[in-house]
Amino acid sequence: MSALKIKGLSLVRADGVTLVDNVDLALAPGETLGIVGESGSGKSLTLRAILGILPAGITATGEIACTARTAMVFQEPATALNPTMRAGDLVARVWRRHHPGRSKADALTAATELFEQVGIDRAADRLRAWPHELSGGMRQRVMIAAALAAEPEVLLCDEPTTALDVRVQAQILDLLRDLVARRSMAMIFVSHDLAVVASVSERLLVMRRGEVVETGVLTEVLAAPAHEYTAELLAANLGRRLKSESRESRESRESSESLGSVTR
Numbered sequence: 001m002s003a004l005k006i007k008g009l010s011l012v013r014a015d016g017v018t019l020v021d022n023v024d025l026a027l028a029p030g031e032t033l034g035i036v037g038e039s040g041s042g043k044s045l046t047l048r049a050i051l052g053i054l055p056a057g058i059t060a061t062g063e064i065a066c067t068a069r070t071a072m073v074f075q076e077p078a079t080a081l082n083p084t085m086r087a088g089d090l091v092a093r094v095w096r097r098h099h100p101g102r103s104k105a106d107a108l109t110a111a112t113e114l115f116e117q118v119g120i121d122r123a124a125d126r127l128r129a130w131p132h133e134l135s136g137g138m139r140q141r142v143m144i145a146a147a148l149a150a151e152p153e154v155l156l157c158d159e160p161t162t163a164l165d166v167r168v169q170a171q172i173l174d175l176l177r178d179l180v181a182r183r184s185m186a187m188i189f190v191s192h193d194l195a196v197v198a199s200v201s202e203r204l205l206v207m208r209r210g211e212v213v214e215t216g217v218l219t220e221v222l223a224a225p226a227h228e229y230t231a232e233l234l235a236a237n238l239g240r241r242l243k244s245e246s247r248e249s250r251e252s253r254e255s256s257e258s259l260g261s262v263t264r
Protein backbone atom coordinates (compact mmCIF):
# COMPACT_ATOMS: atom_id res chain seq x y z
CA MET A 1 0.00 0.00 0.00
CA SER A 2 1.24 3.50 -0.80
CA ALA A 3 1.28 6.40 1.66
CA LEU A 4 1.12 8.64 -1.36
CA LYS A 5 0.28 7.97 -4.98
CA ILE A 6 0.26 10.47 -7.82
CA LYS A 7 -1.03 9.58 -11.25
CA GLY A 8 -0.80 11.79 -14.31
CA LEU A 9 -0.30 15.04 -12.40
CA SER A 10 -0.12 18.05 -14.71
CA LEU A 11 0.11 21.67 -13.60
CA VAL A 12 -0.84 24.35 -16.06
CA ARG A 13 -0.48 28.13 -15.85
CA ALA A 14 -3.43 30.43 -16.62
CA ASP A 15 -1.91 31.24 -20.04
CA GLY A 16 -1.90 27.54 -20.92
CA VAL A 17 1.81 26.86 -20.32
CA THR A 18 2.39 23.39 -18.82
CA LEU A 19 4.75 23.56 -15.85
CA VAL A 20 4.51 19.94 -14.71
CA ASP A 21 3.62 17.28 -17.24
CA ASN A 22 2.00 13.93 -16.46
CA VAL A 23 3.98 13.03 -13.34
CA ASP A 24 3.51 9.61 -11.72
CA LEU A 25 4.94 8.94 -8.28
CA ALA A 26 4.39 6.43 -5.49
CA LEU A 27 5.75 6.48 -1.97
CA ALA A 28 5.52 3.51 0.38
CA PRO A 29 5.22 4.06 4.15
CA GLY A 30 8.66 4.69 5.64
CA GLU A 31 10.31 5.10 2.25
CA THR A 32 12.65 7.96 1.30
CA LEU A 33 12.36 9.41 -2.20
CA GLY A 34 14.69 12.05 -3.58
CA ILE A 35 13.57 14.35 -6.39
CA VAL A 36 16.41 15.97 -8.28
CA GLY A 37 16.44 18.33 -11.23
CA GLU A 38 17.69 21.72 -12.28
CA SER A 39 16.00 24.95 -11.21
CA GLY A 40 12.54 25.32 -12.75
CA SER A 41 12.03 21.60 -13.40
CA GLY A 42 8.81 21.53 -11.35
CA LYS A 43 10.02 19.97 -8.09
CA SER A 44 8.58 22.59 -5.72
CA LEU A 45 5.27 22.81 -7.55
CA THR A 46 4.90 19.03 -7.34
CA LEU A 47 5.37 19.18 -3.54
CA ARG A 48 2.94 22.09 -3.30
CA ALA A 49 0.37 20.13 -5.30
CA ILE A 50 0.67 17.25 -2.82
CA LEU A 51 -0.02 19.64 0.07
CA GLY A 52 -2.78 21.43 -1.83
CA ILE A 53 -1.00 24.78 -1.60
CA LEU A 54 -0.45 25.63 -5.26
CA PRO A 55 0.09 29.29 -6.08
CA ALA A 56 -2.93 31.13 -7.46
CA GLY A 57 -3.41 30.77 -11.20
CA ILE A 58 -1.98 27.25 -11.48
CA THR A 59 -4.44 24.46 -12.21
CA ALA A 60 -3.84 20.80 -11.40
CA THR A 61 -5.19 17.79 -13.25
CA GLY A 62 -4.59 14.12 -12.49
CA GLU A 63 -4.88 12.16 -9.26
CA ILE A 64 -3.21 12.63 -5.91
CA ALA A 65 -4.13 9.99 -3.34
CA CYS A 66 -2.58 10.62 0.04
CA THR A 67 -3.69 8.67 3.09
CA ALA A 68 -0.79 9.86 5.25
CA ARG A 69 -0.38 12.91 7.45
CA THR A 70 2.08 15.24 5.76
CA ALA A 71 4.22 18.19 6.85
CA MET A 72 6.64 20.34 4.91
CA VAL A 73 10.09 21.81 5.59
CA PHE A 74 10.87 24.78 3.35
CA GLN A 75 14.15 26.02 1.96
CA GLU A 76 14.50 29.38 3.64
CA PRO A 77 14.03 29.20 7.40
CA ALA A 78 14.76 32.94 7.59
CA THR A 79 11.61 33.80 5.67
CA ALA A 80 9.50 30.76 6.53
CA LEU A 81 9.63 31.55 10.28
CA ASN A 82 7.34 34.25 11.58
CA PRO A 83 9.74 36.95 12.88
CA THR A 84 7.25 38.12 15.51
CA MET A 85 6.84 34.71 17.11
CA ARG A 86 9.25 33.10 19.56
CA ALA A 87 10.67 29.79 18.30
CA GLY A 88 8.97 27.76 21.04
CA ASP A 89 5.59 29.40 20.47
CA LEU A 90 5.74 28.56 16.78
CA VAL A 91 6.30 24.87 17.48
CA ALA A 92 3.78 24.87 20.35
CA ARG A 93 1.15 26.42 18.07
CA VAL A 94 1.56 23.72 15.42
CA TRP A 95 1.46 21.04 18.15
CA ARG A 96 -1.79 22.43 19.63
CA ARG A 97 -3.41 22.52 16.21
CA HIS A 98 -2.80 18.76 16.04
CA HIS A 99 -3.71 18.13 19.69
CA PRO A 100 -6.93 20.07 20.14
CA GLY A 101 -8.03 20.65 23.71
CA ARG A 102 -4.51 20.38 25.18
CA SER A 103 -3.14 23.22 27.30
CA LYS A 104 -0.49 25.76 26.37
CA ALA A 105 1.74 24.30 29.10
CA ASP A 106 1.47 20.82 27.52
CA ALA A 107 2.31 22.34 24.14
CA LEU A 108 5.43 24.03 25.54
CA THR A 109 6.52 20.75 27.14
CA ALA A 110 6.02 19.04 23.77
CA ALA A 111 7.96 21.84 22.05
CA THR A 112 10.86 21.36 24.50
CA GLU A 113 10.93 17.63 23.71
CA LEU A 114 10.81 18.34 19.97
CA PHE A 115 13.68 20.85 20.29
CA GLU A 116 15.71 18.14 22.03
CA GLN A 117 14.86 15.62 19.31
CA VAL A 118 16.12 17.95 16.59
CA GLY A 119 19.37 18.60 18.46
CA ILE A 120 18.71 22.07 19.85
CA ASP A 121 20.73 22.26 23.03
CA ARG A 122 19.55 24.35 26.00
CA ALA A 123 16.09 23.64 24.59
CA ALA A 124 14.16 25.25 27.46
CA ASP A 125 16.07 28.56 26.96
CA ARG A 126 15.85 28.45 23.18
CA LEU A 127 12.04 28.21 23.31
CA ARG A 128 12.02 31.92 24.11
CA ALA A 129 14.42 32.92 21.31
CA TRP A 130 13.27 35.09 18.42
CA PRO A 131 14.11 33.72 14.95
CA HIS A 132 16.66 36.49 14.29
CA GLU A 133 18.60 35.42 17.40
CA LEU A 134 19.19 31.96 15.94
CA SER A 135 21.74 30.82 13.37
CA GLY A 136 20.55 29.52 9.98
CA GLY A 137 21.11 25.92 11.08
CA MET A 138 19.20 26.45 14.34
CA ARG A 139 16.34 28.10 12.45
CA GLN A 140 16.13 25.10 10.16
CA ARG A 141 16.07 22.81 13.23
CA VAL A 142 13.14 24.88 14.55
CA MET A 143 11.35 24.46 11.21
CA ILE A 144 11.92 20.70 11.38
CA ALA A 145 10.63 20.64 14.98
CA ALA A 146 7.51 22.54 13.82
CA ALA A 147 6.97 20.01 11.02
CA LEU A 148 7.39 17.11 13.47
CA ALA A 149 4.82 18.71 15.81
CA ALA A 150 2.24 17.67 13.21
CA GLU A 151 3.40 14.04 13.69
CA PRO A 152 3.74 13.51 9.95
CA GLU A 153 3.90 10.10 8.36
CA VAL A 154 5.37 11.77 5.27
CA LEU A 155 7.84 14.63 5.59
CA LEU A 156 8.16 16.81 2.48
CA CYS A 157 11.46 18.69 2.30
CA ASP A 158 11.97 21.42 -0.30
CA GLU A 159 15.69 22.25 -0.58
CA PRO A 160 15.93 22.34 3.23
CA THR A 161 19.72 22.68 3.26
CA THR A 162 20.35 24.89 0.22
CA ALA A 163 20.59 28.12 2.22
CA LEU A 164 23.06 26.61 4.72
CA ASP A 165 26.84 26.34 4.61
CA VAL A 166 28.32 22.93 3.86
CA ARG A 167 29.11 21.95 7.47
CA VAL A 168 25.64 22.84 8.76
CA GLN A 169 24.09 21.23 5.68
CA ALA A 170 25.78 17.94 6.61
CA GLN A 171 24.44 18.20 10.19
CA ILE A 172 20.87 18.80 9.00
CA LEU A 173 21.10 15.88 6.54
CA ASP A 174 22.32 13.66 9.41
CA LEU A 175 19.42 14.83 11.52
CA LEU A 176 16.84 14.10 8.80
CA ARG A 177 18.29 10.63 8.17
CA ASP A 178 18.16 9.93 11.89
CA LEU A 179 14.59 11.23 12.34
CA VAL A 180 13.28 9.28 9.36
CA ALA A 181 14.80 6.07 10.74
CA ARG A 182 13.68 6.63 14.35
CA ARG A 183 10.13 7.64 13.48
CA SER A 184 9.67 5.24 10.54
CA MET A 185 8.62 8.30 8.61
CA ALA A 186 8.52 8.49 4.82
CA MET A 187 10.21 11.47 3.21
CA ILE A 188 10.31 13.21 -0.13
CA PHE A 189 13.46 15.28 -0.36
CA VAL A 190 13.78 17.80 -3.19
CA SER A 191 17.03 19.40 -4.29
CA HIS A 192 18.88 20.51 -7.40
CA ASP A 193 21.99 18.88 -5.85
CA LEU A 194 22.27 15.18 -6.66
CA ALA A 195 24.87 14.51 -3.94
CA VAL A 196 22.57 15.97 -1.28
CA VAL A 197 19.55 14.03 -2.54
CA ALA A 198 21.57 10.83 -2.79
CA SER A 199 22.70 11.12 0.84
CA VAL A 200 19.14 10.79 2.19
CA SER A 201 17.19 8.78 -0.40
CA GLU A 202 16.50 5.14 -1.15
CA ARG A 203 14.76 5.92 -4.42
CA LEU A 204 15.41 8.66 -6.92
CA LEU A 205 13.16 10.55 -9.30
CA VAL A 206 14.78 12.81 -11.86
CA MET A 207 12.80 15.75 -13.25
CA ARG A 208 13.56 17.94 -16.20
CA ARG A 209 11.39 20.72 -17.61
CA GLY A 210 8.32 19.49 -15.75
CA GLU A 211 8.69 15.84 -16.74
CA VAL A 212 9.96 12.77 -14.94
CA VAL A 213 12.84 11.49 -17.05
CA GLU A 214 13.94 8.64 -14.80
CA THR A 215 13.00 6.93 -11.57
CA GLY A 216 14.33 3.92 -9.69
CA VAL A 217 16.32 2.58 -6.77
CA LEU A 218 19.01 5.17 -6.02
CA THR A 219 22.01 2.85 -6.15
CA GLU A 220 20.81 1.31 -9.43
CA VAL A 221 20.16 4.67 -11.08
CA LEU A 222 23.57 5.99 -10.01
CA ALA A 223 25.33 2.82 -11.17
CA ALA A 224 23.66 2.84 -14.59
CA PRO A 225 21.64 5.97 -15.42
CA ALA A 226 19.14 5.22 -18.16
CA HIS A 227 18.64 8.83 -19.22
CA GLU A 228 21.29 11.12 -20.63
CA TYR A 229 20.20 13.95 -18.31
CA THR A 230 20.76 11.80 -15.21
CA ALA A 231 24.21 10.89 -16.54
CA GLU A 232 24.93 14.62 -17.01
CA LEU A 233 23.87 15.39 -13.43
CA LEU A 234 26.05 12.55 -12.19
CA ALA A 235 29.06 13.67 -14.22
CA ALA A 236 28.66 17.29 -13.04
CA ASN A 237 28.43 16.05 -9.50
CA LEU A 238 31.51 13.89 -9.73
CA GLY A 239 33.38 16.79 -11.30
CA ARG A 240 32.36 19.10 -8.48
CA ARG A 241 33.32 16.58 -5.84
CA LEU A 242 36.70 16.01 -7.42
CA LYS A 243 37.26 19.76 -7.49
CA SER A 244 36.33 20.18 -3.85
CA GLU A 245 38.43 17.16 -2.88
CA SER A 246 41.43 18.58 -4.68
CA ARG A 247 40.79 21.95 -3.00
CA GLU A 248 40.63 20.24 0.41
CA SER A 249 43.83 18.32 -0.20
CA ARG A 250 45.54 21.54 -1.40
CA GLU A 251 44.33 23.36 1.71
CA SER A 252 45.48 20.57 4.02
CA ARG A 253 48.87 20.49 2.21
CA GLU A 254 49.16 24.26 2.60
CA SER A 255 48.19 24.14 6.26
CA SER A 256 50.68 21.35 6.98
CA GLU A 257 53.33 23.32 5.09
CA SER A 258 52.61 26.42 7.15
CA LEU A 259 52.60 24.28 10.30
CA GLY A 260 55.97 22.94 9.18
CA SER A 261 57.34 26.44 8.79
CA VAL A 262 56.18 27.30 12.33
CA THR A 263 57.77 24.22 13.88
CA ARG A 264 60.93 24.44 11.87
Ligand SMILES: Nc1ncnc2c1ncn2[C@@H]1O[C@H](COP(=O)(O)OP(=O)(O)OP(=O)(O)O)[C@@H](O)[C@H]1O
Pocket residue numbers: 013019037038039040041042043044045046055056057058192
Ligand atom coordinates in the same frame (compact mmCIF):
# COMPACT_ATOMS: atom_id res chain seq x y z
N1 LIG B 1 3.55 31.04 -8.85
C1 LIG B 1 3.94 30.70 -10.08
N2 LIG B 1 3.32 31.24 -11.15
C2 LIG B 1 3.71 30.93 -12.39
N3 LIG B 1 4.73 30.09 -12.69
C3 LIG B 1 5.38 29.53 -11.67
C4 LIG B 1 5.02 29.80 -10.31
N4 LIG B 1 5.85 29.09 -9.49
C5 LIG B 1 6.68 28.42 -10.31
N5 LIG B 1 6.41 28.67 -11.61
C6 LIG B 1 7.10 28.12 -12.78
O1 LIG B 1 6.92 26.72 -12.76
C7 LIG B 1 8.11 26.04 -13.17
C8 LIG B 1 8.50 25.05 -12.12
O2 LIG B 1 8.81 25.76 -10.92
P1 LIG B 1 9.28 25.02 -9.58
O3 LIG B 1 9.44 26.07 -8.53
O4 LIG B 1 8.40 23.88 -9.29
O5 LIG B 1 10.72 24.49 -10.01
P2 LIG B 1 11.83 23.81 -9.13
O6 LIG B 1 12.28 22.61 -9.85
O7 LIG B 1 11.34 23.62 -7.74
O8 LIG B 1 12.99 24.88 -9.18
P3 LIG B 1 13.58 25.78 -8.01
O9 LIG B 1 14.51 24.90 -7.28
O10 LIG B 1 14.25 26.89 -8.74
O11 LIG B 1 12.37 26.24 -7.21
C9 LIG B 1 9.14 27.13 -13.42
O12 LIG B 1 9.17 27.38 -14.80
C10 LIG B 1 8.60 28.32 -12.67
O13 LIG B 1 8.98 29.53 -13.32
